Amino acid sequence: VQLVESGGGLVQPGGSLRLSCAASGFTFSMYTMNWHRQVPGKERELVATISNAGGSTNYADSVKGRFTISRDNAKNTVYLQMNSLKPEDTAVYYCSFRVGRTYWGQGTQVTVSS
16 A cells, blocks of 8 residues: 655645645545644644545645545545645655554645745
């Protein structure tokens, strides 16, 4: 099982980024996928969730209306489109899924700063 996040970087407040998480080693289309984020010294926060077929999504209140989770089951990839970014969105972003245990990617750093 492998999850590889990409797309992070430095962006100014109000800007946008699109994160990707490429999955391999399991039947991607069978599982709900999640995006989380973590700031040093704080607990990892669930940001967004998408059902296996993409028909159902959920968001943390802090990102609702600004972030959009999507997936392409043909490409085994889940995305997080982040718009209207704020400095408080600065964190390492991880994708995950759970089957018996939770599998995590290595994370991608997002820094929102002027």
